[in-house]
Amino acid sequence: MANVRPVVFPSGGNPINGPQQRRGPTVPFQTPRPANPNIPFMSFDVGRGGSPPPPESTPFYPPPSYGGNGMGIGSGFEDELPLLEELGINTRQIWRKTISIFNPLRVNANLHEDGDLSGPFLFLMAFGLFQLLSGKIHFGIILGWVTVAALFLYVVFNMLAGRNGNLDLYRCLSLLGYCMLPLVIFSAFSLFLPEGGVFIFALGAFFVLWSTRVCTQLLVELASCGDEHRGLIFYACCLIYMLFSLLVIF
Template sequence: MTKEFAVPPVVFTSGGNTGVGGPNVPQRRVPTAPFQPPRPSNSGIPFMSFDVGSAAASTSSGTIYGGPIGGGGSTNFDDEEALLDELGIHPDQIWKKIRSILNPFRVSHMVHQDSDLSGPILLYMSFGLFQLLAGKIQFGVILGWIVVSSIFLYVVFNMLAGRTGNLDLHTCTSVVGYSMLPVVILSALSLFLPEGVVRFVVAAVFVLWASRASTGLIVSLADGGDEHRGLIAYACFLIYTLFSFLVIF
C-alpha cells in the first residue's frame, strides 16, 4: 500500500519581487538578441561586416571609405633608396678601389679616402673560395689573420708616427683588405702552377705587389708616415708573406 504526500503547487510569476522564495531570490533572465548595428543609410558609408559574402555585397552597392593612410592611399616605392645603398654597399666605388690596386706603381689614394669593409669582405671570401678549390678550408684562419694583421699594422704605424699619426683602425682594415687583391690573384693562379721554385718566385712577386700598394695607401691617407716608409713597408711585407704561405703550403 503506497503512501501519498501532499505537495503544494508551485506558481511562477513574472514579477521580480514576488513568487516562491521571497523578494530576495533573483529571477531568471530571458536571453536577449545580440547587438545589431544600424543599417546603412543613404549617406554612402555602408557597414562593413565580417562576413565575406556580406562584405562583397556591401562593396558592390557602394564605395567603402578607407581614409587617408600616410598621406595617401598607396605607397610609392620609386622614392625609396636601393637596398645596397641602404646597407652602405656601393659596387661602383668598390670596383674603383680594386682597379686602383691593379697598378702598383700608380695607386690612386683619392678613391680610398672613404674607407669601407664591403670590398675587403668580398676579397676575403674570394680568397677563401680559391683556397677551398685547392682543398684547404681556411675561412676561419683567414678571418683571424686579417683581424690580427690590421691591429698589428695600426699599432706599428701609430707608434712610429707618434702624436702626428691619424690612422684609425677602420681605415687600416680597409687598406689591408683591398691590398689583398694580389694575394687573391696568387691563390687563383696557384691552382694551375706546379709545385716548386716557380710557385715561390710568383708568390714573391705578388707579395711585393701587395706590400707596395698597402704602403703607398697608408702613407698617403695618414699623416706622419713619410719618414717611416721603410718600416711600414716591412710590416706590410710580413703580413702578406704570411698570407702567401697559406697559398704555397
C-alpha cells in the first residue's frame, strides 16, 4: 500500500497532532487586554466616536490660571500691571515731575525724592532730536556732557556739605535731566529763529536761568546743608546749563 500524505484541514486541525486552538480576530491598533481584570484599561480605538472616560482612580487637576495675585490664582489679565510699569517706567510719575518743572517759582520737591532716569533720557533724546533737525548731530556729546556734569555737581555739592552731604549720584543725574526741559523747549524754538541774532541770545539766557533756578531749588530742598551754599550751587548749575545752551546757539 502506497504512503499517503496527511491532510491538513483549513480549520487548523490535524488528525495526527490534534486540533489547534483558533485565535479570534483582533481590532487594529488595539493592545491586548490584560489578564488581571483589576488593572484599569484604556483603549484608544481609531475611528470610534468620543473617548472613554478616565478611571475613577485617576485624580483630576484643574488647569492653572494666570494673573491676579501672582500665585497662579486670579481672574485674568485685568489685574496685571502695564508693561511700562513692569519695566520700571512709571509714566504718571514722569508726567507729574514734568509738570512741576514748568513752574520755576513753586517746584514740588516731594515728587523728585525718588530719582529715575526714564524721564531724563526722554528729554535728552528730544534735545538731541531737535538739534538733529537743525543739522547738528550731538547725541554722543549730550550724553557725555550730562554724565560729566552730574559728576561735577556731585563732587562740588558733597565738598560743600562735608560729612553731612547726602546727595547721591543717581539723584543728581535725575535732577539734571529733568531740569533740561527748558533747554529742550529752547532747542525747539531755535529751529524758527535766525542764528547769531540778539533775540536768540536773550531767549537762551532766559531758559538757562529757568533751568538753573529749578535745579538749584530742588538740590537745596532735597539735600541737607544745601541752603547754606545756595549761591555756589546756583553758580555751578548755571555753568552746566549755559554749556548746553551753546550747543543750540552755535
